[in-house]
Amino acid sequence: MNFYFSFQKTFNNIRTALCILTFLIAIGIPDAQAVDYPLGSEGIKAASFPGPGFYYVLYNQLYSSDTMRDKNGDEQKIGFDVNSYAMAHRFVYVTNKKFFGADYGMNIIIPVVNVDLKIDAAGVDAESTGVGDITVEPLVLAWHRPRQDVTISLSMLVPTGEYDESDAASIGGDHYNITATAGTTLFFDSERLWSLSVLARYEKHFENRVLDLTYGDDVLVEWGFGRSVGLFDVGISGYAHWQITDDKGSDRTSDDLDRIYAAGPEIDMAIPQIKGQLRLKYYKEFGGKDTKEGDAFWLTLVKAF
Template sequence: MKLKYSHCSRAVLLSFLLADCGAALAATSGTHYSIGTEGVEAGTPPPPGMHYRMYNTWYDAGRLMDDNGDELTMDFNLEVYAQAHRFVNVTDTKIFGANWAYNLIVPVVKKEIAIGGAFDRSSDFEVADIVIEPLALFWYTPKFDAILALAAIAPTGSYSADEPESVGLGYWSGMVTAGGTYFFDEDRSWSFSTLSRTLFHGKQDETDVRPGMEFTLEGGVGKNMMLDDHWLIRPGINYAASWQISDDNHDGPGTVKDQRKRVYGVGAEVNLMYLPWLLQANLRYLNEFGAENTVEGDCITLTFTKSF
């Protein structure tokens, strides 16, 4: 039988659970950029024109890791489904030899979380924190592509400090993206890519905690192969990593300011493109490991992209 708690009682119960597991599941334990979103050819921008991409991500984590990277001995499960709608316009305007682009990402998220058999909550399927990227610079050369971009992430999703199922994080973030893809041959078939994101955060509503800066890397190695005149397939191996690179500004509910998060991931993916329609689909799997002060799990991402 599931126990029912009043709002106040849940807050008290959660505070004890958070204290027991340290910073691993704190009010600031989420992130505005989850690793595994991109992989092979992550540093290759789309060509000039309009593009729409829909990300579908399923994340399942059953391990909660402490400051030493050891799993905490409590029943824990986190399940997230996120659907993000991305709209990109790559213009012909040149800045420093690059094409200027801008884009908007609107994520819709459902989150379910259970802790210790005493806390079991889920969110509605609702809009989370929106990404606005007004400045992106894309460079294209025969053997190397590059990206540099600036974005703001607005706290548009619902948030409450005592509700870990909140789809929003309750603070603004700035994000700097930089990276590229190198092609080993003139046909641009074999590639190696890496894409970095550096995130700077504002203070969180209710807790007044400013989370420390984050740095992520994503990319992969892949091979483009033509199946016939219409179909192109690209299998590959992807990797990802995320580090918190500065302390929180002070301790918060369930947080210790100098206990930083980190996690690594590796996986595989396949991309299939139907050239006459400029339509492609990508299926990616990522297994996380080496986590500290955060959750550790598995991620499956299915994306569909239509260019116009």
Template sequence: MKKTFAAATLLAGLASLSPLAAQAEGHYVPGVEGIQAASVPPPGFYYLGYAVNYNANSFRAPGSSTDLPGHNSATVTALANRFVWMTGHKLLGADYGVEAIVPLVRTSLTINAAGLADSRTGVGDVYVGPLVLGWHGAQWDAVAAAGMWLDSGSTDHPASAGKGFKSTMLTGGLTYYFDAAKTISGSALMRFERNGKTDSGFRHGNQATVEWGLAKVFGPVQAGVVGYSQWQTSNDSGPGASADKSSRHALGAELVYPIASVGVFLKGAVYKELRAEAGTGPQAKGTLVRLTMVKAF
């Protein structure tokens, strides 16, 4: 049985966090990429494990500056398992690759104002990306990609990991190195999602996400400032659609430590959301902590 429309629209604004359940109304979660986000690795097979924790305890109705009454909180812990194969072939002058993401999600949700209390663990919606293109210059890297989030996760309960709809995602980005030794970098990565309809005929508006990072190498360690912004770019449609559009903006810091002997990179980042505006559901604002392991095979 699918989620009721009331629960689904509520959860859309609760930042139902998984690497495949976005903080606004799409699938993509901002904050999973940061420093050198637009740099594609050389040919080979890679595993990227994103451990993400999102906590929110501030919920407001659309257009309101007052918190919803009662105790309201959401905690989402997720492990996004991302698999990338850079094939060694060229397409349009770029390294060509494919990717897939399988998320495991634990969501705990208490919204007294809506009479909701639910906790669930499950596999979220899966992402399949048949097109990853990476270009490399003397002091720059660029990426373009396309893929689809599948409607594969469960939506039986309010805290279920699935979104209840498919979406197509397009990606583009650039990393620039300010010196020939590549010790100082700036990057920006943009994702655009076109969301599909739920079983009830409701369609969340499309969304755009920009993640950025400014970093400096200090010996073996790389550290920098990171941030993200996410906007709903079109109106919702279908039963119960709202004219309100969601957005959120965050600032944080990231640290990267390579372990070259085993082909591993470890990354840690913390983000604080500075502003959030609601769309269809309540406005949630919180803190995101992300730990990433990149393993080259």
């Protein structure tokens, strides 16, 4: 199922004190990875959306990184360490209405996030917990064919999370964004046992409401390849993120474009007794440029009503 939510996984600005900000620019710490979508939330069948009904999705993500990469992909020795835990509640309603032959749905995602950030070179040691930025997705169209699923959607990130430019571990991003999504899942047999799924997103960020800063646009791709075996789906999944336009504004701290890749194993288990599914996956990030590089664990529960 194509379920995702948005939250800031790291920091947005390091201190307000001019001396600290100047120091960060001097040693080359890039802007926080401004992608609002938490990469890797979907997995093996990323582009498959459910049929008519009401669904609740509980996401749990544990992310850890002690590596910051510069624009060339080299590690920066700055004593960087970030650990975050996110629990997000997603409420999905798919109507019985059809548009262009597709099921029409909508959803809202409410995340709760804890971020613990340290940067020894800048004297940063910060932690924050709170409700993050909420995602509202009023338009989802999903087609279901015997050997193919197709999904397109349009969503908005609303800056409801607490934001303090003096707090390096702020939960909120303090900006709106619009995200357009499209993807497909292909099944290689009539029983829909083998699948290959690709889901792409384009994020358009709007100006930060406090800082003179607008993050560049992002292209995000999730993919998965798997096999259904009884109650289980097993396979590998991964993601990629490319920043494709420059950050703008006098408060930007980098002119470089972010990039990151990740891949890892996934196992999903259907739970017929509760009309649900449990998903477990691990991602190892690699190939980072101008961003952090770490590990992510996901545990997701999907419940149909």
